Amino acid sequence: MAEKTAVITGAGSGIGRACALGLLADGWTVVLTGRRQEPLEETARLAPVADRERAVAMPADITVPTAVDELFVRVADRFGRLDLLFNNAADTMPYTPTENVSAEDWHRVMDSIATGTFLCSRAAFRVMKEQSPRGGRIINNGAPSAQAPRPDSIAFTAAKHAVAGMTRSLSLDGRRYDISCGQIDIGNVTPSDRPQPAVRQADGSLRVEPTMDVRHVVDMVRAIAALPVGVNIQSVLVMPSAMPYVGRG
Numbered sequence: 001m002a003e004k005t006a007v008i009t010g011a012g013s014g015i016g017r018a019c020a021l022g023l024l025a026d027g028w029t030v031v032l033t034g035r036r037q038e039p040l041e042e043t044a045r046l047a048p049v050a051d052r053e054r055a056v057a058m059p060a061d062i063t064v065p066t067a068v069d070e071l072f073v074r075v076a077d078r079f080g081r082l083d084l085l086f087n088n089a090a091d092t093m094p095y096t097p098t099e100n101v102s103a104e105d106w107h108r109v110m111d112s113i114a115t116g117t118f119l120c121s122r123a124a125f126r127v128m129k130e131q132s133p134r135g136g137r138i139i140n141n142g143a144p145s146a147q148a149p150r151p152d153s154i155a156f157t158a159a160k161h162a163v164a165g166m167t168r169s170l171s172l173d174g175r176r177y178d179i180s181c182g183q184i185d186i187g188n189v190t191p192s193d194r195p196q197p198a199v200r201q202a203d204g205s206l207r208v209e210p211t212m213d214v215r216h217v218v219d220m221v222r223a224i225a226a227l228p229v230g231v232n233i234q235s236v237l238v239m240p241s242a243m244p245y246v247g248r249g
Contacts, residue, residue, distance in 0.1 A: 005079040006225070007031045007072075009062050009120060010089030012039025015141065015189065015217055017046070019086060022218040023225060024051040031075055032057045034089065062089055062116035072123035081131040084225050085124040087117040087163075088141045095152040095200060106155045113159035114166075121170055121181075128179050135178025135229045139221060140167045142185040144237060144245050151200050164235075171234060180232040182224060187239025189214045201244065210240040 006023055010016035011032035017039075020030045024047045032040040032055060040057035047055050056078075060071040075082055091112035093105045121138055128136035145153060146160040163183070170181035190196065190211040198206040217238055224233050239245060 003027075003029060004083040005029045005031065005075065005081060006084035006086065007033055007075060007082060007120070007124070008086045008088055009033045009116065011043055012036060013043075014192075015186065015214060016086070016088040017043045018214045018218050019088070019221045020055065021047055022222050023084075024055055026222055026226070027054075028084070028225070029054040029056065029079060031079075033060050033062070033071060035059060035061050062120055063111040065119055068116075068119040068123050072120075072127055076127045076131070081136075082124060082127045083136050085120060085136070085138045086141070086221065087120055087138065089113075089116055090141070090159075092156060095150070097152050098154045101155060109155040110159050110162075113156075114162040117163050117166055121166065125170075125174070125177065125179060128174075129177040133178075135180075137225065137227075137229060137232075138170055138174070138179065138181040139224055140170075140181070140183045142167070142183045142235075144185050144187055144239060146185070148245055151202060151204075167235070171232065178229050180227075180229050182233045183235045184217070184220055184224070185235070185237040185239075186217055187237070187243045187245065188212065189217060207244070209244060210242040212238075212240045 006028050008016050008020045011020045012034040023030050032043050034040050037059045044052055044055035060067045062068055091108050140163050142163050143160040145157050146164050149157040167183040174181050188209050188211040196208055198208050201207055220238050
């Protein structure tokens with residue numbers, strides 16, 4: 001493939017790390033973004049030696065407007081263009097009854113997911129509309145919970161619902177700049193560092209739910225990233241077939 005540049009937020013662990021390694025394997029130059037340098041460098045070290053020079057750690061707090069703007073200016077200055085943004089970063093919180101959710105936790109979750117997605121997408125638009133050839137792609141990490149929430153998850157549910165709205169707005173507003181925007185909603189991914197916890201169901205019971213390997217998410221992100229800009233997957237849900245979602249509760 002011709003050299004292309006991607007920015008992945010939350011690239012220091014989990015889905016972000018796995019997708020970064022997948023895109024590196026496909027020949028992308030990948031800017032690894034997160035708050036801390038060390039996990040980003042660890043992601044780069046996990047890539048095959050031949051791919052590591054295309055893994056570039058650029059720490060940034062995506063909830064801070066000036067930090068985000070500076071990040072994307074650095075990307076454009078260093079690589080000359082931006083072809084893909086994967087808005088993946090998210091802070092979460094334990095399942096908490098609505099009446100007990102603190103304002104601090106609400107703002108932390110909303111800022112990391114909704115505000116971070118907006119700030120990074122705004123900065124990506126500014127680069128993609130001016131580069132030559134013009135255009136690019138944004139993939140937002142959504143969640144099934146935006147449509148079928150879990151109990152005691154109001155902040156996360158609201159934040160991911162906001163992401164779904166932004167995906168549609170970005171898709172519409174990006175047309176005139178050849179910017180495509182789609183969303184991947186991700187079901188239960190098997191934890192790599194701990195047992196799968198029991199999750200509260202709508203009837204109040206606790207259940208250990210089916211999970212899937214993160215490679216299935218990576219394969220979908222790689223497939224979307226490989227599409228020409230004029231073709232879009234607007235929304236896709238990847239989940240274990242037996243996970244409670246359809247008819248949840």
